[in-house]
Ligand code: ATP
């Protein structure tokens with residue numbers, strides 16, 4: 088049996104004088120006269136445990152393997168540390184070597200590797216300072232999201248990952264099939280003669296990986312009042328940007344008996360809650376991001392937590408942008424979608440805090456958003472945050488059967504595919520609203536990391552699905 092010693096996090100919080108056993112991976116080793124220093128990490132916290140080894144106290148055939156990357160168990164006594172930033176250090180009595188790491192070939196030897204290089208060694212990058220911090224924050228953020236909804240009585244619903252309903256359309260879906268690609272069954276006769284015969288496929292029709300759980304979440308909101316999804320989402324868009332992944336995680340709350348005002352209130356409370364929680368639980372990790380990755384991280388997070396969000400309509404926002412005297416890469420006028428340069432101007436120059444823009448022109452928003460009486464706009468809202476722009480997109484949903492059916496027909500959508508979505512408006516419809524938020528986009532915001540590939544453990548992007 089392996090006797091577990093306890094996390095380094097806990098060891099660092101104990102007082103000098105007690106014996107301790109630490110397990111972990113050697114980050115660095117420094118030899119000086121009569122003594123060796125080791126920085127040991129087990130991932131449980133940002134700080135490493137400093138281990139001091141007196142020369143001669145550990146057999147040389149073990150000590151020679153205690154190098155960067157090696158995995159060891161070290162038992163000894165906690166003593167007060169003379170070094171700054173730590174209370175205790177471990178004076179080694181005994182070292183057991185679990186796994187050595189050849190110092191000639193260990194890829195994570197040097198400091199200052201590029202993010203690109205680290206992506207190529209995703210099986211080892213999680214042992215680095217940066218990725219340790221990233222994935223502890225990711226864990227704390229996921230947990231904070233669930234607590235936020237749990238404290239408010241929301242039901243957590245698992246919406247399907249495979250969908251055959253062809254609703255979301257948008258052309259950016261991954262197909263899911265068991266058909267033999269080398270020998271596809273073909274329709275033998277009729278109008279579709281020669282095309283692939285999906286009746287022979289696993290689900291009897293084309294199937295895809297989901298691009299959003301919203302429509303399914305609406306079903307549950309109209310039974311459980313307040314619900315949320317938090318699950319994987321897939322988009323086969325061939326956009327090689329620092330903000331897009333082919334596989335990412337999305338959070339989608341949906342509330343019955345709720346209008347756009349309630350939706351905005353929830354979005355603001357949500358962001359403030361989860362950011363404050365992570366700032367509280369991962370302060371050492373966030374300090375690191377602020378010092379080494381982006382020195383505006385803490386300032387912008389505090390800005391979100393401490394300020395009321397501003398509300399402006401899209402129409403007002405466009406007026407502000409038109410009058411700004413700025414030259415835009417993308418021109419602004421009523422009817423144009425706001426680009427990230429506009430979103431950043433509103434949050435960073437005009438209001439200097441998060442801004443919620445509402446009531447967008449119906450042409451640039453989805454069919455399910457509730458029509459306003461002006462005939463021109465819909466009850467949509469985007470939450471824009473300083474430094475990043477859009478972070479949340481939501482809306483009040485169209486709950487009126489006739490209006491929704493009109494919309495589906497106007498936009499040339501497949502009416503039959505939406506049969507159940509329409510029926511929800513026929514039987515016990517209710518005003519309802521919700522929003523969607525990309526988990527990794529929020530991670531970028533919290534950490535200041537520049538590339539979305541570096542805030543998910545194993546990124547999937549065009550041409551890349553390693554590990
Ligand atoms: P974008 O304009 O950035 O591509 P979108 O308009 O396609 O976003 P939505 O369809 O509204 O996004 O999806 C909801 C949320 O999911 C977005 O606000 C964003 O946070 C996130 N998101 C969308 N696409 C991706 C992606 N490819 N990778 C990671 N997150 C994404």
Ligand code: MN
Nearest residue numbers: 322324326331
């Ligand atoms: Mn997109």
